[in-house]
Every structure is written in structure tokens, then in C-alpha cells.
Amino acid sequence: MFVYLFGFTGTPIFAQNANGIETKQSVFGEQLHTYSIIHAIRDKNVLPFRVAYISTIKQKEDIEDKKVYAINKDELLLSNERIQKIVSYILEHFDVQTKRDKIYTSKDKSMKGFNSLFATFSIEAAIAYYKEFKRQNECLEKHKQLKIGLIYSFGANEEARADIDGVGIDEENSDETIGLEKSQRDF
Structure with a gap:
């Protein structure tokens, strides 16, 4: 008798961000098929959407890219003026x-x-943008104001896995907040 297991995931865990937990590949083996969001839109399984990407940091073409020890990319991306x-x-x-x-x-x-949905690279960035959206939104005429909300969670693909008092967060879409930093839980 043969037993076949099929794994379906919307958020695969890859080796580079597994942080000690098993990847989908290590559990199920090689991928058989990929069904992307493009397929889902085509098949009318999800509402279509459009991505508007505006680059805010431009690099001159004739500059050789080198890693520099003292540059803090997060500091640049989170600068108040930029946000x-x-x-x-x-x-x-x-x-x-x-x-x-x-x-x-x-x-x-x-x-x-x-x-619309605005995605950021970190919870810290999401909080900074949320505060700025709220601040600028209050200055708009009432009919131009937006309803603004913020959603974030701690998942298996985060860089640091939670292990507070020996409790790990294994369910990726858990409503448990123990894996979040205290300032993020408080916010």
C-alpha cells in the first residue's frame, strides 16, 4: 500500500528563512506544481488587482555597487522625510x-x-507609515480622508523566531502576540 501526501501552501518556508523549522521541500519533496496569483486571477478565484510601484531611491548607472560597512539601509528607508x-x-x-x-x-x-493595500518591509516601517498616514489624513478635507488600518503578525518567515518563556509560535497565522516585541504588542 502506498501513501501519497500532497502539501498545499500559500506561504512556503524556504531554507534561507526556515530558522530551524522544516521547509515544505524537506517534508513533501520537490514541488509538483505552482499556482500563482496570476493563475488565480485568470481563473477568477480572486479579485484582480493592480500593483503601482514607484521607485523612491535611484542609483546612477555608472556607479560600482560595493557593500559598505557603515551604511544603515533601514535608517534611510525609515527616515521621517522619506516617509x-x-x-x-x-x-x-x-x-x-x-x-x-x-x-x-x-x-x-x-x-x-x-x-488599496500598502505593504512595508517590517512592522517598524508599518507603524511609522501608519502614524504618518493618520497625521496627514487629518489635514485633508473630510470627503478626501481615508479609512486607515494597520495589520501585522508574527509568522514563521520572520527573521527571529519567538521563544519567550519556552513558548514558540508555530502557527503562521496565529492571533497570538507573544512573538512580537513589547512595543509592537503595545501599539
């Missing part, structure tokens, strides 16, 4: 990008515009 400008740009272009002035019908319900 203020990005939030200002987003708020200025939000209506056009989300088609806020257009009405469409879905399942006999009229709706105006689309929702």
Missing part, C-alpha cells in the same frame, strides 16, 4: 489610482472606487 514624502504622494494620487470617482456594479451593488 512624509511617500505618504504625501500616495494621498495626492489616491483618487486616480483607486478610481475613487468611478462607480461600478458588482453583484447588483453599486460601488465607488477600489480599496
Whole structure:
């Protein structure tokens, strides 16, 4: 008798970020098939979406890229001036990008515009952007203001695994906050 196991995952854990836990490949072997978000949109299993990517850091072409010990990339990416400008740009272009002035019908319900999602590289960045969005949003006319929320979690793909008082976080989508830093839990 043969037993076949098939593993399905939306968030694969790869060797470079496994942090001591088993990867999907080590449990199930080689990947048989990939079903990407592009396939899901094509098959109408998810709502389509559009990514708007605006590069904020430009490098001259004739510069040789070298690793420099003293450069703190996070410090640059989290600078208040940069965050203020990005939030200002987003708020200025939000209506056009989300088609806020257009009405469409879905399942006999009229709706105006689309929702949007802003993803950051870390929880620290998400909190900084959230605070700046709230600050700038308050300065807008009432009809231009956005509803702003923040969601973050601690998952298996985080750089540091939680092990506080011997309790590890194994469920990636857990609502448990023990794996978060105290300042992140408090926020």
C-alpha cells in the first residue's frame, strides 16, 4: 500500500528563512506544481488587482555597487522625510489610482472606487507609515480622508523566531502576540 501526501501552501518556508523549522521541500519533496496569483486571477478565484510601484531611491548607472560597512539601509528607508514624502504622494494620487470617482456594479451593488493595500518591509516601517498616514489624513478635507488600518503578525518567515518563556509560535497565522516585541504588542 502506498501513501501519497500532497502539501498545499500559500506561504512556503524556504531554507534561507526556515530558522530551524522544516521547509515544505524537506517534508513533501520537490514541488509538483505552482499556482500563482496570476493563475488565480485568470481563473477568477480572486479579485484582480493592480500593483503601482514607484521607485523612491535611484542609483546612477555608472556607479560600482560595493557593500559598505557603515551604511544603515533601514535608517534611510525609515527616515521621517522619506516617509512624509511617500505618504504625501500616495494621498495626492489616491483618487486616480483607486478610481475613487468611478462607480461600478458588482453583484447588483453599486460601488465607488477600489480599496488599496500598502505593504512595508517590517512592522517598524508599518507603524511609522501608519502614524504618518493618520497625521496627514487629518489635514485633508473630510470627503478626501481615508479609512486607515494597520495589520501585522508574527509568522514563521520572520527573521527571529519567538521563544519567550519556552513558548514558540508555530502557527503562521496565529492571533497570538507573544512573538512580537513589547512595543509592537503595545501599539
